[in-house]
Amino acid sequence: MTFDPGQLGQSKADLAETLRTMRKRASRTQVWLALRCNISQTKLSNIETGRITPGLVDVELILRALEAPPELMAEVSALARLANTEWQGKRSSWRRGLEKRQAELAGLEGEATTLRYFLPAMVTGLLATPEYIKASLGHSPVETSRTIARKLERQAILYEITKRFTFVLTEQAVRWAVVSRAAMSVQIDRLVSLSRLPNVRIGVVPIGTVVGRGPLNTFTIYDQRLVTVETFTGRMVFQDARDIAEHLEVFAIYERHAQFGEGARALLTEWADTCRP
Numbered sequence: 400m401t402f403d404p405g406q407l408g409q410s411k412a413d414l415a416e417t418l419r420t421m422r423k424r425a426s427r428t429q430v431w432l433a434l435r436c437n438i439s440q441t442k443l444s445n446i447e448t449g450r451i452t453p454g455l456v457d458v459e460l461i462l463r464a465l466e467a468p469p470e471l472m473a474e475v476s477a478l479a480r481l482a483n484t485e486w487q488g489k490r491s492s493w494r495r496g497l498e499k500r501q502a503e504l505a506g507l508e509g510e511a512t513t514l515r516y517f518l519p520a521m522v523t524g525l526l527a528t529p530e531y532i533k534a535s536l537g538h539s540p541v542e543t544s545r546t547i548a549r550k551l552e553r554q555a556i557l558y559e560i561t562k563r564f565t566f567v568l569t570e571q572a573v574r575w576a577v578v579s580r581a582a583m584s585v586q587i588d589r590l591v592s593l594s595r596l597p598n599v600r601i602g603v604v605p606i607g608t609v610v611g612r613g614p615l616n617t618f619t620i621y622d623q624r625l626v627t628v629e630t631f632t633g634r635m636v637f638q639d640a641r642d643i644a645e646h647l648e649v650f651a652i653y654e655r656h657a658q659f660g661e662g663a664r665a666l667l668t669e670w671a672d673t674c675r676p
Contacts, residue, residue, distance in 0.1 A: 410478055410481035410482045411449055411452050411482045412449050413478060413482075414449075414452070414453075414458075414475070414478050414479055414481075414482045415446060415447055415448060415449035416449075417475055417478065418446060418447055418453075418458070418461055418475070419447040419448075421461075421462075421465050421467065421471075421475075422447070422461075422465060425465045425466075427464075427465065429443050429444060429447070432461065432464055432465070435460075435464040436457070436460040436461055436464055437460070438457065438460075446461075452482050452483060452638075453479065453482075454479075454483065454638075454639060454640055455476060455479050455480065455483070455639055455640065455641055456640065458475060458476060458479040459472075459476065462475060462476070479639075480639055480641075480642070483637065483638045483639035483642070484635055484636065484637055484638075484639070484642075485635065485636040485638075486633060486634075486635055486636075487500075487633050487634045487635075487636065488632060488633035489632055489633045490632075490633075491633075496541070496545075497536075497539065497541060497543060497545075497546040500546075501546060501549035501550060501553060502549070504553065505549075505552075505553050505556075507621050507625070507627075508553065508556050508562075508621075509556070510621070511562070511621040511622045512561065512562055512563065512622060513562070513563045513565075513622050514562065514563070514564050514565070514619065514620070514621060514622075515564075515565045515567075515619065515620040515647075515650050516564070516565070516566045516567070516618075516619050517567050517614075517616075517617065517618050517619075517649070517650055517653060518566060518567065518568040518569070518572045518617055519568075519569045519571070519572055519614030519615075519616070519617060520569075520571065520572050520575065520614075520617060521535065521572055521575055521577065521617070522568070522572060522573065522577075522586065522590070523566070523617075523619075524550040524553065524554075525553060525554055525556070525557060525564075525566075526566060526589065526590060526593060526601075527550070527586065527589075528582070528585055528586050528589055529547065529551060530578050530582045530585070530586075531577055531578055531582065531586045532547050532550050532551070533547055534577045534578045535577055557593065557596060557598075557599055558596070559598075560597065560598050562598060563598050563600075564598060564599045564600065565600045565602070565654065566599070566600065566601045566602065567602045567603075567604065567650065567653045567654055567657050568590075568601070568602070568603050568604070569603070569604045569606075569614055570603060570604065570605045570606045570666075570670070571606065573587060573590065573603060573667065573670060574587075574670055580674040580675075580676070581674065581675070581676055583671075583674040584671045584672075584674035584675045587667050587668075587670055587671035587674065588667075588668075588671050590667050591664050591667045591668060591671070594659075594660075594663060594664055594667075600659055601659070601663060602654060602657030602658060602659045602663055603657055603658055603663050603666055603667065604653060604656050604657045604658075605658070605666060608656050609656075610652065610653065610656050611652075612649065612652055612653075614653070616628050616629060616630070617629040618646055618650075620643065620646055620647060620650060623643055623647065624638070624643065625637070625638055625643070626638075626642060626643050626646045628646075
């Protein structure tokens with residue numbers, strides 16, 4: 400099934416209708432199917448009415464219980480994957496107001512305990528200086544002063560010791576000249592400072608490090624329940640366990656190749672020195 404952002408909203412309703420229709424065509428009751436899948440009838444009813452979105456495991460259990468042919472299993476599984484994916488376009492964010500996006504991110508960060516950030520292209524807002532944040536929003540067609548303020552407010556969460564943050568940045572992400580050279584030295588110095596927080600790990604992957612997998616996207620993993628992936632035109636939100644597991648695997652690859660602690664700070668200091676007047 401080809402990915403189309405416009406499909407995502409409809410896919411949840413389509414999945415519910417498809418599963419309900421398949422059960423009825425098989426002449427099975429909700430009670431029978433719920434027992435076969437080891438789920439409650441209430442949950443199955445909510446799945447069939449679209450009140451909740453089932454994960455791929457639940458969908459596979461239902462399809463197997465209904466003895467769906469392989470072709471139909473593949474089609475419905477693809478639909479389930481779409482239903483567990485959300486598309487948030489940038490134009491929509493601009494219309495709603497960028498500060499609302501900051502409130503959503505603050506909510507995700509507040510709920511999570513372990514947060515992982517893979518940054519192949521730029522420094523994320525939690526680690527950024529005010530000047531860097533302002534420059535990174537320069538392409539936005541809407542007013543950004545409140546967004547900048549909200550981004551800076553969000554940085555307070557780094558000091559909550561009940562949370563664990565791991566940031567993995569490529570050398571390009573650290574050194575990409577979003578602001579002037581002098582301002583870049585301040586930005587990189589900030590990374591050095593934040594890396595000393597007891598609950599914050601900042602790792603860097605120097606250019607020349609041999610890594611078999613290319614750094615395609617910026618992404619964030621919230622515990623083991625949700626992943627956000629950034630693109631030029633928006634972001635995707637994955638909640639399916641298989642998508643989350645794959646992003647955890649990719650993150651682990653780069654984490655193993657990154658330098659942390661004093662090794663990272665030595666590199667960061669060297670890069671900052673090249674930017675100083």
